[in-house]
Amino acid sequence: MTGVWIGAAILALVVLPIVVVLLKGVLDAAKSITPTIDGIAATAERGSADLDAAALLLTTQQQVKETIAGVAAYGGSLDVILDDAEPAR
């Protein structure tokens, strides 16, 4: 009889608080992760949006090619119409 009472008391006064404390710790930890995940998601979304301009690099690449081609054409023309420097004596 006494053993049953002691068992009930241990369950109610020791096991139950320990279970509650442990599970509350797990729940609090899980709740603390949620805002962090939301922050990461928002940052990733902004980073992804910032990279939308990366497609303009294709335009830049084409313009650089055309510019260098123009520079080469001008340089070739200058090479024709200008005399070379005299060799150093």
Place this chain on the structure above:
Amino acid sequence: MTPVLAATSAGIVMILAVLLIVLALVYFLVATILELRKIVAGLDRVIEHVGGIVEKSGPVNEIVNDINANLDAGVSALEGLLVKKAGMADAMGLIDGLYPGAAADGLRDFPDSGDITPPRIGEVYTRGTLTLARLGREAPIAAASPRGPAIRDALYGSAASRKLYPAGREYGARELPRSPTIGTDSPEQYEQREDIGQPRKKFPAKQS
């Protein structure tokens, strides 16, 4: 209290304690599951956006390398042309005249160019030559020049160029003779020959 009632009470208390434990387990585990579901949803959003970042930044390296290769080729061509036409010493003097102190860095494709003492190029080249060269600094591409940002207005480039001579034409320019009109229709033919404008008498030899 009879032994039976006492035993029944102890059993009820134990059952209540177990029931409370189970209820606590259910409450906290369900709450944890809901939080984990939120985390999973958030991670899904993260993965979606990170995938977008990876997809958008994928070709950047190749494109930037191509741009750099083109710009490197342009720099090499311009440096080579400058050295070929002006000579190494005058080229360094010209660079130092436009960007004081830049000659010490030398040319990229000419490692020894940094050791040359640049001549005072203003005494070698005319003002017009220096002005032409200086116009390069007005190009938008020269925004990062050591002498500050580009001074050219990309939309009104001619107006920006006119600022180089705010007083207008050079003093005495009106008294200078105009450039002669040349060509077959010019009022004065500088070489009076009858065969000019006529069919060619002797054709060049055919190329094999």
